[in-house]
Amino acid sequence: MSITVENSSTYITALWEPVADEIEAVNLEVIGTIPTALNGRYFRNGPNPTPGEQVDHAWSAPGMLHGIRIADGRAQWYRNRWIRTSFLDHPIDNGQQADAKDLTNHNCNPGILHHGGKIFATADAGFPYEIGPELDTVGACDFGGRLHTPMNTHPKIDPVTGELHFIGATRTTTPYLTYHLLSPENNLIRSEVIDLPEPAQQHDMAITEHYVVFYDHSVLTDAAMKAYTTSPFSWSDTKQARIGVMPKGGTSAEVVWFPIEPTFVLHTANAHEDAQGRVVVEVNRVTRENWDLGFARLGGAAPTTGALDMRNPVPESYLHRWVLDPKTRTVVSSRQLDERAIEFPTINNDHVGRDHRYVYSIAYPRHDARDTSYSIVKYDVTTGNNQELSFADTAVPGEADFAASPEGSGEDEGWLISLIHPTNGDPAELWIMDATDIGGTPTARIKLPRRVPYGFHANWIPDSDL
Numbered sequence: 001m002s003i004t005v006e007n008s009s010t011y012i013t014a015l016w017e018p019v020a021d022e023i024e025a026v027n028l029e030v031i032g033t034i035p036t037a038l039n040g041r042y043f044r045n046g047p048n049p050t051p052g053e054q055v056d057h058a059w060s061a062p063g064m065l066h067g068i069r070i071a072d073g074r075a076q077w078y079r080n081r082w083i084r085t086s087f088l089d090h091p092i093d094n095g096q097q098a099d100a101k102d103l104t105n106h107n108c109n110p111g112i113l114h115h116g117g118k119i120f121a122t123a124d125a126g127f128p129y130e131i132g133p134e135l136d137t138v139g140a141c142d143f144g145g146r147l148h149t150p151m152n153t154h155p156k157i158d159p160v161t162g163e164l165h166f167i168g169a170t171r172t173t174t175p176y177l178t179y180h181l182l183s184p185e186n187n188l189i190r191s192e193v194i195d196l197p198e199p200a201q202q203h204d205m206a207i208t209e210h211y212v213v214f215y216d217h218s219v220l221t222d223a224a225m226k227a228y229t230t231s232p233f234s235w236s237d238t239k240q241a242r243i244g245v246m247p248k249g250g251t252s253a254e255v256v257w258f259p260i261e262p263t264f265v266l267h268t269a270n271a272h273e274d275a276q277g278r279v280v281v282e283v284n285r286v287t288r289e290n291w292d293l294g295f296a297r298l299g300g301a302a303p304t305t306g307a308l309d310m311r312n313p314v315p316e317s318y319l320h321r322w323v324l325d326p327k328t329r330t331v332v333s334s335r336q337l338d339e340r341a342i343e344f345p346t347i348n349n350d351h352v353g354r355d356h357r358y359v360y361s362i363a364y365p366r367h368d369a370r371d372t373s374y375s376i377v378k379y380d381v382t383t384g385n386n387q388e389l390s391f392a393d394t395a396v397p398g399e400a401d402f403a404a405s406p407e408g409s410g411e412d413e414g415w416l417i418s419l420i421h422p423t424n425g426d427p428a429e430l431w432i433m434d435a436t437d438i439g440g441t442p443t444a445r446i447k448l449p450r451r452v453p454y455g456f457h458a459n460w461i462p463d464s465d466l
C-alpha cells in the first residue's frame with residue numbers, strides 16, 4: 001500500500017493506517033444513481049491514533065468518525081472528525097478501562113448508533129458520546145446524571161416499543177454487569193444489576209420480544225493489565241461459557257443461564273422466539289483458535305500456533321445459532337450455520353428481537369485458506385440460499401448497513417450501504433447496493449476524496465429518525 005506511515009504503531013498499519021488530519025469535501029462524484037428515497041447519513045467509527053501517537057492494539061486508539069451525507073439523489077458531503085473525548089487529549093490506561101473513575105475518558109472507537117432523535121458514538125468502557133448531524137462532538141452523555149456505568153457498544157432497540165436495551169460492564173469493581181433500559185425519548189427508566197462471578201468481556205447482547213440475552217463467555221477482562229499499549233482481555237480455558245436469558249422487566253434472580261461450548265461472542269446477528277417459545281440466538285461465534293489468531297491481528301499477543309495472516313484484519317468467527325428453552329432450561333441445539341469467516345453481522349433493524357430471514361456480513365480470507373476473498377454475504381437463514389458479492393483481493397468492504405426503502409415492506413426491500421476500501425490504498429468508495437440482489441451492479445458508487453482507514457461499526461441514519 002503506497003501510504004506514508006505517519007504512525008509507527010506495530011499494528012495500526014496497512015489497511016488500518018490512520019489519517020493525519022480532518023477534511024471535508026462537497027458534491028462528491030457518483031457512479032450510478034443515488035435513489036432519491038435515500039436521505040440520511042452513513043457514519044462509520046474506527047480507531048485512528050493522532051499523528052505520532054503509539055498504540056499497539058486497534059481497540060485502544062481514539063475513535064474517528066467518517067461521514068457521508070446523502071440527500072435528494074446527491075452525495076452532499078464527506079468529512080472525518082476525531083471524537084472529542086477527554087481521552088483524546090488525556091489518554092489513561094488503555095482506552096478500554098472501565099473502572100468508574102472517569103467514564104468520559106475512553107477511546108470511543110467502535111460503535112455508532114442513533115436513538116430518540118440523537119446520534120451516539122459508543123464504546124464498552126464509558127459513557128456514550130453524543131454526536132451532531134454534522135459530525136461534531138456534542139459531549140459525553142449520562143442521561144441526565146442517571147447512568148453510573150458504561151454503555152456497551154451494541155445496545156438493542158426494540159422496533160415495536162422503541163425502547164433501547166443496553167448493558168454496562170466494569171472489570172475491577174462489582175457489580176461487573178448492569179442492565180439498563182432507555183425510553184424512546186432517551187430517559188433512563190430502569191437499571192438492574194446482573195450477578196456475574198467474573199468480569200466477562202461485554203460488547204454485545206440481544207433481545208427478543210419477551211427476553212433480554214446476556215453473554216457470560218470465555219473471554220475475561222484482566223484487571224492486572226493496565227498498560228495503555230495493551231488490551232485487557234484474555235481467553236479463559238477454565239470458565240464455563242454461558243448465555244443468560246432474562247424476562248424483560250425481570251431481575252438477576254430470574255436469569256436462566258444456559259451452559260455452552262467455549263465461546264466468545266463479539267457480535268449478535270439477532271435473537272427471537274420461535275413458535276414453541278424457545279429463544280433462538282444467532283451470533284458470530286469466536287472459538288479459542290479464532291481468538292488467538294484474531295486478537296493477534298488487532299494487536300494482542302502473537303499466536304502460539306498457526307501463522308498470523310494479516311489479510312484478515314478482524315477476529316475470525318462463524319455464523320452460529322443456539323436454540324435455548326427457558327421452560328426446560330435446556331440447550332435444544334447448537335449449530336454452526338456456515339464456514340465463512342465473517343464479522344459485522346447486520347439485519348433489517350425492523351426485525352431486531354423478532355424473526356428474521358436475512359443476515360448481512362462481511363467475509364474475510366480464512367486463516368486456513370479455505371476462502372481467500374473479501375466479500376459481502378447475504379445470508380438467507382431460512383433457506384440457506386446465500387448470496388455473495390466478492391471483491392477478490394482488491395478491496396475490503398466495511399460493515400454493510402441496511403437502509404429500508406420507504407416504498408417497500410419486504411425484509412430485504414431497501415439498500416445495503418458499505419464503505420469499500422481498496423487494498424492498493426486508493427480512495428474509498430461508498431457503495432449503495434440493492435439488498436434484494438447484492439450481486440448486481442451497485443445502484444450507486446460514491447467516490448470519496450481520500451483513502452479511509454479500515455474501522456469498526458457503521459450506522460445508516462435516516463433523516464426521518466433525527
Ligand SMILES: [Fe+2]
Pocket residue numbers: 110153154203266267456457
Ligand atoms: Fe462491535
